[in-house]
Amino acid sequence: MTGVRRAVPVLVAALLLLASAGPAGATGYRYWSFWERTGGHWTYAAQGPAFVRPDDGAVQGFRFAVSADSADASRPRGTADFGTVCAGTPARPGAKRVALVLDFGTRPDAPSGETPPARRTACARVPSDATTADALAAVAKPLRYDTNALLCAIAGYPEQGCGEQVAAGGKRSGGETGGESDGGPSLGLPIGAGAVALLAGAAVWQARRRRDASG
Template sequence: MTGPSTKLKDGDVEGWTFTASSNDIPATAPMMDPDFASLCGDVSQVAGKIRVGLVVDFGGAEIAPEGETPKEFFSDCVVVAEGSTGLDVLSSALEVRSDKSGLICGIAGYPAQECGVEITMPSVNASPIAASATNESPMNSSNSLALGALAFIALVVAIVALRRRSK
């Protein structure tokens, strides 16, 4: 798996997504299936630089923070110095907000303030709880993960998927 510190090469496609998942519900795939040719096909190579397709999926309204509306899907061809990382590519095109630990909290002002909040995820197991079951809530801590961690995991999955598609 790769992440924001991975050094990219000319022809890569870097994908970022705002999503949520749990042990039961996988992260959603990006809403667009980009490829390098469609993003950077008309951009010429430059000595000492690399061309990277960049896509950012701001997610659906169902996981948007209260009072916020997801931004439109972003895609572009970014030209950066050789040796640049995924975070370098993203930062060269859009504003990135992170916390002290380096967790990416927002891209292009979305979400406006929150960072890694826990959300309640519905369970895919809709079977009723038996009468002899304990008093434990069906949404225990193993099913409820921090949104920031989920977004990072989804990001890594999206990057891997996009790289596999671009090859």
């Protein structure tokens, strides 16, 4: 666990440094955000996917977008319910099913030269103690991480870039938020607690994978 303890504060410090040193006129960051669906609404996850251990029947979402603040946060689009996503995946003893919504965003949000894949859903059947990160790895490879364990790509998208800052003029148009009023991440620093939790969760998961591989 020593590597995990070291990874989290390093990530937080790096984020604060990036926020203070960003170029003038920056409007946000291009990254994958993590959401949970409860009561028919998407809410920004308070913890990273490596910390969340969803129950059988949970619905989780990931959205690729440029986000500047809570009013601008983009949720996974469309409706999603467990019964529809996991209709063809029967329950099994010792396993659970997690419905995942993967929203690759819009063309204005995409890195230069890339086209976002169509939004899709997947039902991950994973061990009962699995995290959301485990469920994502089961159905959306290849995943890409940077050297600080930041989740950069899901199902190979985007091919390049990782949490880069986007200046005025490079941001998506329309401020599309998915049409719901749930509170999103506060990125007024511009990185908020939700994004820190996502990055820290990825760091913990990556550190555990490295530890398991060396053991």
